[in-house]
Amino acid sequence: MLKRFRSAFSAFHHKEHYISHEQEIAGKxxxxxxxxTDDIKDLLQLEREVYAGETPWPRSxxxxELxxxxxxxxxxxxxxxxxxAFxxxxxxxxxxxITHIAVHPDFQKSGIASFLLQEIEAFAYRQRCQTLSLEVRISNIDAKRLYRKSGYEAKKRLANYYRKGNEDALYMVKRVE
Structure with missing residues (x-):
């Protein structure tokens, strides 16, 4: 019970500050x-480029989230x-x-998404989380492959999860090591 309370309390715990840094990924x-919040306009533009003109997340x-x-x-x-990417x-x-992950089409398959997943996993570890979770479109073969390669396991199918096209999602979970 105490462990559960501590975990719940950590959800409201202090905000961790991430130190900006340079990172080499695949030679770049x-x-x-x-x-x-100043980045939101650029994030919306990136969404349009990743999702064929759509913005799955509005500014609000x-x-x-921020x-x-x-x-x-x-x-x-x-x-x-x-x-x-973000x-x-x-x-x-x-x-x-994991609420959102997007990589510009010109930068996909370059290791950026794997790097970002590792950063979120390190954050989860520091926060004493037991699991990482996410939803992914059933049709997103590349993303599902990346998540499986990163250690995520499919737990359940969520019917009509995405409004656009009423597409199902796959709920995936990874244990934090």
Whole structure:
């Protein structure tokens, strides 16, 4: 019971600050830093480029997450001062839920998504989470392959999870080591 209470309390715990730094991934140098509310316009543009003109998350969703009282981490990856990828996750009880991950089509399959998943996993470990979780479109073969390769296991299918197209999602979980 006490362990459960501590985990729940950690969800409202202090905000961890991520130190901005340069990172080499597949021979290219990137800057990794926390997302701020000033980045939302660029995140929406990146979503349009990743999701064929759509923006799965509106500005208000980004604002809600970035200003949340729950312990969270939202990171972006910059290449030549342009955001080319981002990831977000929030802690709730003993789970770190990955809320969003996107990589510009020109930078996909370059190791950036794997790097971002590792950063979120390290965050989850520091927050004493037991699991990482996420949802992925059933049709997103590449993402499902990446998640399985990263140690995520499919737990259940969520019918009509995505409004657009009423597509099902796969709920996936990974134990934090």
């Amino acid at each position: 140098k990137y800057v990794i830093r926390e997302i701020s 969703a980004f604002l809600t 200003c949340s009282r729950y312990n969270h981490l939202y990171l972006c990856v910059l290449y030549q001062n342009k955001i080319v 990831v977000g996750g929030r802690v709730f009880f003993d789970d770190a839920h």
